Amino acid sequence: MRSSILVTLVTLLVTLVQSISNDELLKLSKQNSNRIIELNDINHKQLLGSNRDSFLVVLLTATAPEVKCHVCIDFDPSFETIATSWFKDHPNGQSNSGEKSSMFFLRADVKETKNIPKVFKYYKIEHVPRVFLFYPGGDIDTYSIIELGNDAGIERVKKALARVQQLTSITDIKYYEPFDMTSSALSAFTVFCVVFLIKKYRSFVKKLFFQRFIWGIATVSFIILMLGGHMFNNIKKVRYAGVDNDGAILYFLPGQLQSQFSIETQIIAVIYGILAISVTSLTIGIPAAKKFLKNEKNSKPLIAVLPILLALLTYIAFSGLVSVYKIKQPSYPFGLVKLSSFFS
Incomplete structure (x- = not known):
């Protein structure tokens, strides 16, 4: 005892x-x-x-x-x-x-x-x-x-x-995202610079404002943005990105044509936006730029270089689009410049 x-x-x-x-x-x-x-x-x-x-x-x-x-x-x-x-x-x-x-x-x-x-x-x-x-x-x-x-x-x-x-069974758990001071300061500085430049060069900005090709680019870009899957991702609660077995971030679901991460739609929207802007600039913007700069001195080199730069931008953007498709469909036999390493 x-x-x-x-x-x-x-x-x-x-x-x-x-x-x-x-x-x-x-x-x-x-x-x-x-x-x-x-x-x-x-x-x-x-x-x-x-x-x-x-x-x-x-x-x-x-x-x-x-x-x-x-x-x-x-x-x-x-x-x-x-x-x-x-x-x-x-x-x-x-x-x-x-x-x-x-x-x-x-x-x-x-x-x-x-x-x-x-x-x-x-x-x-x-x-x-x-x-x-x-x-x-x-x-x-x-x-x-x-x-x-x-x-x-x-x-x-x-x-x-x-x-x-x-x-x-603890229900009063909340998550307060920290306030990003750097991002806010950068945004404020950007707004200040834009307003300052608009005021300083308002006559030039006013002239640009009435250019048809500028409105064409803006309209196409807005359409691409609206079709970028933002609402779909929010309604379906699609995962923003993934992680592979080694802990690396996945931006695309390889071999999955019917499924995607949220960031995929954003990347594709950006690529389509670049393509739309570059093609619109080549077809409409270059002739308008020639007319706009016809009285400017030393404008000929700029007019000569612009189409080359825009064509190069179009080629790179389309190469990116093909590279993404090859990630989604590995058996796809065609390709341009290999850019898949940027997305993996």
Whole structure:
């Protein structure tokens, strides 16, 4: 009787020693601005194997350049945004829905191939990135794997979060995309430059505005844009891009004529737009340009070079179109300049 009580007390004592509280996890998460707890060879067993009351979302990734894991590099900042978004709404890491469960985010990263963290060896990781979900309790070998699939960008994030919600029953998980200051500043600068140039050369711009070939190019480009599959992709929720077995991004579904990624329609629309502009410029634009520049000095070299450049642009664009078709239909026997390497 005494021995059984002693064993129970020892077991309870060991459990208490090996437990980790939410306050301790919260303190560790505050050590990094992205609110992610970094796993290393010293703490990974303690954090993953200690008794706890919270869910742990763990990313095992490899951002080392020599690994060439494109998905790792692409998903890593998204994982950081997931963590910061969670703590933005839940400063103490605790959900406001359901049973008010807590959730924390951890990561182990192979930054150098000669120094692989032990946690990778423990779980026998062969492919990265891998996302694990550990449940409250503290069993280091009890977890679920969150599959990232072949989606890219925001679609990958949405599916991962949906799976986390399903497994944890935590419904108040949101994702706040970071504000891109560089892109906004570049857009503002571009608008400023365009407005400045229009004001400075308004007489020339006004003259261009009434040129028929300019309106022809603009109209054809607008039609191509509208036929580029934007509405279809949004209605059908087509994947934006894919990932092959080596982690490289796929822009086209090889050998699939009836299926495509969202980015495929955009690339094809751009190619058709270039073809439309170049052909329209050759047939209508060159004669109009001759008339427009007939009183300008030194305009003859420009008029002579323009058709050659436009013909070259047409040839390159059509070569790109044929290269894409060969990716979709490998048995297609014809080709021009091989540009398929740009799309793979």
